[in-house]
Amino acid sequence: MSTYVLIHGAWHTGKELASVAASIEAAGHTTFTPTIKGNGPSDSRDVGLSEAVCSIVDFFVLNDLEDVILVAHSYGGMVITGVADAVPERIRRLVYWNAFVPNNGESVNDMLPRQYVDLFESIASARADGAVALPFPIWREAYLNDADLATADHAFRHLNPHPIRTLREKISLNVNPAEVPIAKSYVNCTEDISLPHHYPWHPRLSQKLGLFRLVQTPGSHELCFSNPARLAHALMDAGRD
Amino acid sequence: MSTYVLIHGAWHTGKELASVAASIEAAGHTTFTPTIKGNGPSDSRDVGLSEAVCSIVDFFVLNDLEDVILVAHSYGGMVITGVADAVPERIRRLVYWNAFVPNNGESVNDMLPRQYVDLFESIASARADGAVALPFPIWREAYLNDADLATADHAFRHLNPHPIRTLREKISLNVNPAEVPIAKSYVNCTEDISLPHHYPWHPRLSQKLGLFRLVQTPGSHELCFSNPARLAHALMDAGRD
Amino acid sequence: MSTYVLIHGAWHTGKELASVAASIEAAGHTTFTPTIKGNGPSDSRDVGLSEAVCSIVDFFVLNDLEDVILVAHSYGGMVITGVADAVPERIRRLVYWNAFVPNNGESVNDMLPRQYVDLFESIASARADGAVALPFPIWREAYLNDADLATADHAFRHLNPHPIRTLREKISLNVNPAEVPIAKSYVNCTEDISLPHHYPWHPRLSQKLGLFRLVQTPGSHELCFSNPARLAHALMDAGRD
Numbered sequence: 001m002s003t004y005v006l007i008h009g010a011w012h013t014g015k016e017l018a019s020v021a022a023s024i025e026a027a028g029h030t031t032f033t034p035t036i037k038g039n040g041p042s043d044s045r046d047v048g049l050s051e052a053v054c055s056i057v058d059f060f061v062l063n064d065l066e067d068v069i070l071v072a073h074s075y076g077g078m079v080i081t082g083v084a085d086a087v088p089e090r091i092r093r094l095v096y097w098n099a100f101v102p103n104n105g106e107s108v109n110d111m112l113p114r115q116y117v118d119l120f121e122s123i124a125s126a127r128a129d130g131a132v133a134l135p136f137p138i139w140r141e142a143y144l145n146d147a148d149l150a151t152a153d154h155a156f157r158h159l160n161p162h163p164i165r166t167l168r169e170k171i172s173l174n175v176n177p178a179e180v181p182i183a184k185s186y187v188n189c190t191e192d193i194s195l196p197h198h199y200p201w202h203p204r205l206s207q208k209l210g211l212f213r214l215v216q217t218p219g220s221h222e223l224c225f226s227n228p229a230r231l232a233h234a235l236m237d238a239g240r241d
Numbered sequence: 242m243s244t245y246v247l248i249h250g251a252w253h254t255g256k257e258l259a260s261v262a263a264s265i266e267a268a269g270h271t272t273f274t275p276t277i278k279g280n281g282p283s284d285s286r287d288v289g290l291s292e293a294v295c296s297i298v299d300f301f302v303l304n305d306l307e308d309v310i311l312v313a314h315s316y317g318g319m320v321i322t323g324v325a326d327a328v329p330e331r332i333r334r335l336v337y338w339n340a341f342v343p344n345n346g347e348s349v350n351d352m353l354p355r356q357y358v359d360l361f362e363s364i365a366s367a368r369a370d371g372a373v374a375l376p377f378p379i380w381r382e383a384y385l386n387d388a389d390l391a392t393a394d395h396a397f398r399h400l401n402p403h404p405i406r407t408l409r410e411k412i413s414l415n416v417n418p419a420e421v422p423i424a425k426s427y428v429n430c431t432e433d434i435s436l437p438h439h440y441p442w443h444p445r446l447s448q449k450l451g452l453f454r455l456v457q458t459p460g461s462h463e464l465c466f467s468n469p470a471r472l473a474h475a476l477m478d479a480g481r482d
Numbered sequence: 483m484s485t486y487v488l489i490h491g492a493w494h495t496g497k498e499l500a501s502v503a504a505s506i507e508a509a510g511h512t513t514f515t516p517t518i519k520g521n522g523p524s525d526s527r528d529v530g531l532s533e534a535v536c537s538i539v540d541f542f543v544l545n546d547l548e549d550v551i552l553v554a555h556s557y558g559g560m561v562i563t564g565v566a567d568a569v570p571e572r573i574r575r576l577v578y579w580n581a582f583v584p585n586n587g588e589s590v591n592d593m594l595p596r597q598y599v600d601l602f603e604s605i606a607s608a609r610a611d612g613a614v615a616l617p618f619p620i621w622r623e624a625y626l627n628d629a630d631l632a633t634a635d636h637a638f639r640h641l642n643p644h645p646i647r648t649l650r651e652k653i654s655l656n657v658n659p660a661e662v663p664i665a666k667s668y669v670n671c672t673e674d675i676s677l678p679h680h681y682p683w684h685p686r687l688s689q690k691l692g693l694f695r696l697v698q699t700p701g702s703h704e705l706c707f708s709n710p711a712r713l714a715h716a717l718m719d720a721g722r723d
Contacts, residue, residue: 379693386696389722434696437685438685438689439685
């Protein structure tokens with residue numbers, strides 16, 4: 001069986017992926033769900049993308065991880081792209097789940113619609129801690145549109161303020177994703193409108209992977225809350241050889 | 242539980258939504274399925290969009306409707322946009338189901354592909370009653386493409402000629418939909434090709450709502466005939482808080 | 483009941499559609515799965531598109547086929563377009579299943595992304611037999627992305643080198659598909675990335691049919707291997723009156 005490392009998105013920690021990981025473990029695989037530096041409960045929010053990437057590279061080294069199926073959600077796509085650039089020999093396949101795919105020199109903000117960049121910057125500038133929080137109406141309508149209100153409320157209470165420097169910082173890569181000699185998959189949840197469908201995750205960002213395997217499943221951006229078992233199956237369809 | 246008002250599309254009356262309403266009532270809600278002025282069996286077809294809108298505003302007042310989840314199909318999107326502009330305080334959420342979303346000054350014809358505008362005008366000009374009828378081959382292939390022929394035949398016999406002035410008349414709004422302070426959802430049937438997929442309902446028209454919740458379901462433009470229960474569930478996923 | 487003739491795509495023969503045909507026969511229909519000239523085990527690969535088309539026209543005549551629901555996969559779309567131009571009176575409906583739709587004077591290469599044209603030409607020029615083979619990583623990731631590795635391996639071993647002249651040769655038609663007075667359907671497998679989703683089968687090619695019925699189903703380009711029964715049902719939804 002395989003080793004899956006699941007990398008969360010902005011406003012999340014590894015804990016929010018516990019149900020997904022449980023379904024993957026039930027199929028016989030080993031899973032890890034580390035929290036990226038800057039998203040831990042006691043972490044400073046004055047953290048940039050390179051530190052975020054380093055924290056996961058360190059996690060790989062510390063746990064001596066090899067032959068990994070490395071999965072990322074959303075912002076986590078920036079992180080696994082950096083990890084794959086640093087330690088490609090430890091990775092069997094990259095799986096982007098409605099995740100950003102940067103080329104060298106790109107930031108999350110470079111791939112976001114203008115209105116979200118402006119909104120997030122204005123929220124961050126009204127705070128003193130270098131973080132951005134997500135307004136509930138956006139969360140409920142555009143992130144967790146496939147869940148009931150109780151699920152959306154409950155999940156919202158577990159979000160953490162996200163270090164905004166990680167969205168601004170441009171990634172530094174030796175090799176762009178399309179040229180990375182590692183197998184790649186993209187999991188697209190078909191009702192994900194956290195990026196609007198006229199400026200979508202797939203195929204706008206997925207095509208930057210070059211040759212990749214597409215897996216689609218019904219679901220919102222936050223299928224980890226609305227149907228973690230269905231998401232786990234999509235990730236395993238994406239992660240298998 | 243909630244109050245759902247279902248507004249039909251062109252060529253339909255409220256009666257064609259009876260099965261959908263029954264599924265929504267079975268879940269404990271109250272439903273209303275009024276017929277828009279101009280589509281009733283004995284109505285004159287010399288009716289424009291403002292009269293159509295007024296007839297539903299009147300229906301709200303007459304029935305003292307408050308806290309309504311107001312759902313519209315296709316042409317009905319014009320009508321509920323006008324209703325929401327007139328009596329926003331009576332509406333809890335707007336649900337557009339493969340429906341037109343006009344900004345101030347726009348008509349249905351402004352959002353239709355040129356070939357449909359020309360076809361509908363030429364059909365209407367060959368009649369004497371100010372109405373347009375839908376040719377069966379278009380109905381069967383592009384409107385009810387997910388049903389068998391018997392269902393398509395049966396539903397076709399229940400269509401009524403549609404007042405063409407409602408397609409030409411530009412709507413007059415105080416506030417465009419994106420700025421209306423009411424929650425909004427868009428239900429997209431993924432096999433709906435009544436508008437061609439290179440000039441689609443979603444995201445071309447849905448994005449005019451500003452922040453909205455997306456719900457998708459397999460189905461044609463006329464899922465009310467091919468699978469009313471599945472449609473009802475999509476409408477309730479869209480209509481809940 | 484109806485007569486279905488199923489025309490395979492590039493690298494295939496009629497044999498690979500046996501499971502699909504069996505499901506269609508189980509519903510009471512008659513099926514034929516001829517192999518196009520140039521794809522048979524002992525055929526020369528020095529074959530062009532006109533010879534390919536003629537071989538299926540001959541098959542119609544030899545078997546005295548009338549009132550046919552003529553289904554094509556991928557490259558087979560070129561062939562049935564040519565057959566419909568030659569013997570329209572024998573065809574009840576055309577069904578394109580993630581298939582090319584040429585207008586007069588177009589070739590497969592005219593509808594392929596540049597990188598595939600270049601790749602196929604470079605593979606063919608490295609061989610001596612006028613054929614192109616598909617590299618396994620592309621097959622596995624972009625053609626059979628919804629299957630497990632064992633299925634992808636097994637199916638790959640049944641592929642045959644495809645005559646490259648059939649991809650280069652421009653078709654000669656009396657009437658373009660949109661004007662052909664035969665009913666038409668397009669079956670789109672929603673995870674088909676054999677053509678990239680930013681340059682897709684549907685609606686880019688399907689819209690060349692003019693009025694057509696859309697049927698969609700989850701699945702990759704090679705749903706005939708990953709789920710032949712599901713494909714058969716989609717083809718029958720597309721093929722019925």
